[in-house]
Amino acid sequence: MRSHLLNDTTADRYRRSVTEGVERVAAKLATTDRPFTGVTVDALAPRIEQIDLDQPLHDTTAVLDELEEVYLRDAIYFHHPRYLAHLNCPVVIPAVLGEAVLSAVNSSLDTWDQSAGGTLIERKLIDWTNERIGLGPAADGVFTSGGSQSNLQALLLAREEAKPGWAGRENGDDLAKLRVFASEVSHFSVKKSAKLLGLSADSVVSIPVDHDKRMQTVALAHELDRCKRDGFVPMAVVATAGTTDFGSIDPLPEIAELCAQFGTWMHVDAAYGCGLLTSLKNRDRIDGIERADSVTVDYHKSFFQPVSSSAVLVRDASTLRHATYHAEYLNPRRMVQERIPNQVDKSLQTTRRFDALKLWMTLRVMGADGIGELFDEVCDLAEQGWKVLAADPRYDVVVQPSLSTLVFRYIPAAVTDPSEMDRANLYARKAIFASGDAVVAGTKVDGRHYLKFTLLNPETTVDDITAVLDLIAGHAEQYLGESLDRAS
Numbered sequence: 001m002r003s004h005l006l007n008d009t010t011a012d013r014y015r016r017s018v019t020e021g022v023e024r025v026a027a028k029l030a031t032t033d034r035p036f037t038g039v040t041v042d043a044l045a046p047r048i049e050q051i052d053l054d055q056p057l058h059d060t061t062a063v064l065d066e067l068e069e070v071y072l073r074d075a076i077y078f079h080h081p082r083y084l085a086h087l088n089c090p091v092v093i094p095a096v097l098g099e100a101v102l103s104a105v106n107s108s109l110d111t112w113d114q115s116a117g118g119t120l121i122e123r124k125l126i127d128w129t130n131e132r133i134g135l136g137p138a139a140d141g142v143f144t145s146g147g148s149q150s151n152l153q154a155l156l157l158a159r160e161e162a163k164p165g166w167a168g169r170e171n172g173d174d175l176a177k178l179r180v181f182a183s184e185v186s187h188f189s190v191k192k193s194a195k196l197l198g199l200s201a202d203s204v205v206s207i208p209v210d211h212d213k214r215m216q217t218v219a220l221a222h223e224l225d226r227c228k229r230d231g232f233v234p235m236a237v238v239a240t241a242g243t244t245d246f247g248s249i250d251p252l253p254e255i256a257e258l259c260a261q262f263g264t265w266m267h268v269d270a271a272y273g274c275g276l277l278t279s280l281k282n283r284d285r286i287d288g289i290e291r292a293d294s295v296t297v298d299y300h301k302s303f304f305q306p307v308s309s310s311a312v313l314v315r316d317a318s319t320l321r322h323a324t325y326h327a328e329y330l331n332p333r334r335m336v337q338e339r340i341p342n343q344v345d346k347s348l349q350t351t352r353r354f355d356a357l358k359l360w361m362t363l364r365v366m367g368a369d370g371i372g373e374l375f376d377e378v379c380d381l382a383e384q385g386w387k388v389l390a391a392d393p394r395y396d397v398v399v400q401p402s403l404s405t406l407v408f409r410y411i412p413a414a415v416t417d418p419s420e421m422d423r424a425n426l427y428a429r430k431a432i433f434a435s436g437d438a439v440v441a442g443t444k445v446d447g448r449h450y451l452k453f454t455l456l457n458p459e460t461t462v463d464d465i466t467a468v469l470d471l472i473a474g475h476a477e478q479y480l481g482e483s484l485d486r487a488s
């Protein structure tokens with residue numbers, strides 16, 4: 001069994017094994033003609049169920065053959081131009097190369113003595129990101145597993161920083177005084193975080209959005225006012241820079257003003273919109289982000305990085321101390337005096353992947369402009385797609401895109417019952433998924449079912465968009481035809 005350990009004597013096996021895996025994926029990419037096969041849970045589950053994990057095959061080629069059956073053949077392929085559903089990007093090759101290197105070397109970024117150069121590379125990428133944001137000379141941050149963790153950590157810091165504003169923790173109910181403000185279309189991780197942080201069930205105040213799905217700052221001002229008047233503490237405002245559903249960007253400068261006025265922590269959730277940090281022409285859409293106290297970025301959404309790659313950034317490095325604990329066996333306090341950089345002092349995780357290497361390889365090979373160019377392309381595509389939808393009488397489209405998302409609904413002239421339209425749109429989404437011809441997402445707008453394209457693939461064309469719209473219309477019409485038959 002020792003021949004399976006990656007070391008000096010097994011370099012050849014390593015090379016052969018990994019190459020064989022790479023060949024399989026490369027062949028897959030070359031021949032995939034749809035984003036999905038349409039396999040059902042019922043068809044796939046038994047194939048996985050019948051594999052006896054206590055009966056190993058011992059042979060890499062045989063295992064890869066098996067993997068073809070249970071995974072590769074029926075996986076969802078984000079690189080396909082008709083994958084239009086969620087915030088999953090096609091990945092860039094330098095990042096995948098980084099992934100291969102980082103898992104083979106297997107550095108752990110919690111301490112210097114488990115990573116060395118990896119720690120410095122991560123720190124440099126944090127500084128680079130902060131410079132792009134404009135957070136100032138005292139800024140810092142750390143890579144995380146994703147936007148949800150970044151939001152959680154940011155809100156932890158906000159909670160601890162809000163402490164001087166409330167009476168202290170002696171009266172167990174003090175956490176109940178804290179309020180977090182986020183728009184009604186903010187990410188659910190804000191609410192999850194509030195729960196994990198021990199805030200009360202009604203701690204997250206939902207601020208209504210305007211017609212463009214941007215937080216209404218008049219309503220925010222009103223709620224902040226009321227919070228203070230009622231003796232509560234405005235712990236944080238979460239501004240979303242790129243909502244998951246619409247790509248809409250909250251008015252950051254106005255929100256920054258209000259946060260300054262009320263002494264409230266400003267968190268910008270730019271999990272999606274962070275791609276604008278490299279944009280060559282749309283960077284101004286997130287102006288105001290530089291005024292944040294903390295920022296969430298998901299490189300695995302709009303920097304074309306493989307999952308996971310995310311970071312939380314803070315204006316004031318010293319606030320990260322709220323996540324610092326020392327252990328003799330890992331990061332004793334004296335190491336701080338010795339100026340040994342232990343990233344675990346800033347992180348919620350302990351053992352942690354060297355995800356930063358993927359972004360490093362990407363910046364070194366393609367440059368930031370390379371990422372920005374790709375992201376600009378998908379934003380342009382969304383703009384064109386919006387025009388197509390706006391001109392198509394079969395569809396109702398909401399919100400001109402600020403990023404790369406289109407939300408729309410099939411509305412046949414002959415059908416006036418909105419519930420029937422809901423069912424037709426839901427049916428179309430399911431039918432397309434089952435066909436595997438495309439993958440589209442869905443959401444609700446004002447209580448009605450809508451469909452959604454999240455465009456993150458520069459290879460997707462306007463023709464793909466029109467073709468998928470025709471597919472949707474076809475399925476919806478089929479449903480409506482059948483339901484007419486049922487009714488008569």
Ligand SMILES: *Cc1c(COP(=O)(O)O)cnc(C)c1O
Pocket residue numbers: 087145146147148149151187189240242243244269270271272298310
């Ligand atoms: C995706 C997303 C998140 C969560 O990020 P994960 O990486 O999926 O954990 C948070 N906020 C917004 C706005 C997002 O779009």
